[in-house]
Amino acid sequence: MNSSSNHANTLKKIIDSDSLLLSIGDVANAIDVSTRQLRYWEKKGYIKSKISKSGQRKYTYFTLLQAGDIAGYINEGYTLASAAEKTANNARIMKRLRQFLQTRFDNxxxxxxxxxxxxxxxxxxxxxxxxxxxxxxxxxxxxxxxxxxx
Amino acid sequence: MNSSSNHANTLKKIIDSDSLLLSIGDVANAIDVSTRQLRYWEKKGYIKSKISKSGQRKYTYFTLLQAGDIAGYINEGYTLASAAEKTANNARIMKRLRQFLQTRFDNxxxxxxxxxxxxxxxxxxxxxxxxxxxxxxxxxxxxxxxxxxx
DNA sequence: ATTGTTTGTCAACTTATTTGACAAAGGTGT
DNA sequence: ACACCTTTGTCAAATAAGTTGACAAACAAT
The missing domain is CATH 2.30.30 (SH3 type barrels.)
Incomplete structure (x- = not known):
């Protein structure tokens, strides 16, 4: 289905790479929140991270979107708990959209x-x-x- | 054009966020090259990075794609110089596609x-x-x- | 045979991240 | 009013990651 082995792969990755895991500072800067907030939100169960071999948090791009979404609602005046609740629906849509695009951007x-x-x-x-x-x-x-x- | 202020933004960002800047280790892991390679490729002018206030390299997602593309050609046996040359065309296409999708994923x-x-x-x-x-x-x-x- | 390319590795130094603790502002409930 | 819970900031001590520069080695190019 894909034309040149290595190129179609790059095409697919424009959506976002599965193998990309982000450091906490980079996520914090990207969505304009503090690293303290990201750690706390994780402790409360609103976002997830993987822990690297050396013990550092690594976030998927999806989690970055999720956290950015939460931050957006917080800036609109919601509490953390209700902001996180509001993002649950968006998260489902994002996952679905991402999956759909990954299958279609292949050729x-x-x-x-x-x-x-x-x-x-x-x-x-x-x-x-x-x-x-x-x-x-x-x-x-x-x-x-x-x-x-x- | 966009429905709920903060949601449509999230939609657009599924393509990839402009405000995301990646650390060298995260890029290296994502595309399976060494940090030494990324620094050398930059020194030779094949990829670019921004330098943070504290003096660390930060890469855009586009640069990650570019470097991943170069790595792909190197794995196929090309020299660095010819690999970089081959990616120039892909880079143009990626930029165009990204821009197109950013304008269309808005509603x-x-x-x-x-x-x-x-x-x-x-x-x-x-x-x-x-x-x-x-x-x-x-x-x-x-x-x-x-x-x-x- | 000599030079240039490309990457690994080591050293010394600076910046980032981790956990745990204390503090403070604001909301909730009695 | 008082006692809690939520949420974030900040500090300290430790570990990990990033920086430059240098030396080395494998390999390609001339």
Whole structure:
């Protein structure tokens, strides 16, 4: 399904890499909270971390999003507990969306005048007709429906 | 355009956060290279890093992808110089794709039985008909074309 | 044969992270 | 009012991670 072994992998990773584990300071800076807050939120069970061999917390990108979401609600005046509750639904959606995109961003290739990604089938559309993203060298980018390649 | 102030932001960030800056060890682990390699590749001008206030290298997610791409070609037997050259094209595509997705993933909302994202117009399709991603509570996820909401 | 490329490793120093503790501001309940 | 719980800041002592510079080794290029 993927064109050039190593390239399609990179394509998929634009969503976010499974193998990426973030340090606490980098997460804190990215979402503008303190490391104290991240540790406390974890202690209370609102977020999770993996512990590295050397004993340091490592966060997935998903957890960064989750924590950033919590921080957003806290800034709107919610308590930590209710902020965390509100993010539970968003977390489910994010997981679903991420999984969906990972399966669909799997087939990219060069075309005349640009680059194209085959995103597969569209509901209620002939299965031969696939959704594509075209990134053209003239600067245009768009979704397009056309017959799948083979 | 975005529905709930802080949620649509989270949606957009599933692609990857601009404000995320990664430590050298986390990048090295994610793409399975040594920190020595990352520092050397930077010295030779193949990748870039920002220096934090305290003097530490910080990498964007884009740079992680770039370095991972280089590592992939090196594992296929290319020299560093030719690996870096081969990634230049991929880097352009990644940037274009990222930008495109950032503009399109801007409008998500709850619907009957699930969650929907309006991805906007499709080339050569009536502008009233928008592409959507539907993530249904029954487990189904799909692209769909339907009239835009308003 | 000599030079340049690429990575490993070591040393000395600075910055980050860890846990545990004390403190303080604010809310909750009696 | 009083006693709690929540939430975050800050400090201290210890360990881990990051910095530069140097030496070395494997290998490719000229």
């Amino acid at each position: 990219g290739y060069e075309i005349e005048g640009g680059y194209e990604i085959d995103l597969g089938e569209i509901k209620d559309v002939d299965a031969e007709q696939h959704l594509h993203i075209d990134l053209m060298e003239d600067g245009e980018s768009f979704f397009q429906i056309k017959k799948k390649d083979k | 998500g909302y709850e619907i009957e039985g699930g969650y929907e994202i309006d991805l906007g117009e499709i080339k050569d399709v009536d502008a009233e008909q928008h592409l959507h991603i539907d993530l249904m509570e029954d487990g189904e996820s799909f692209f769909q074309i339907k009239k835009k909401d308003k």
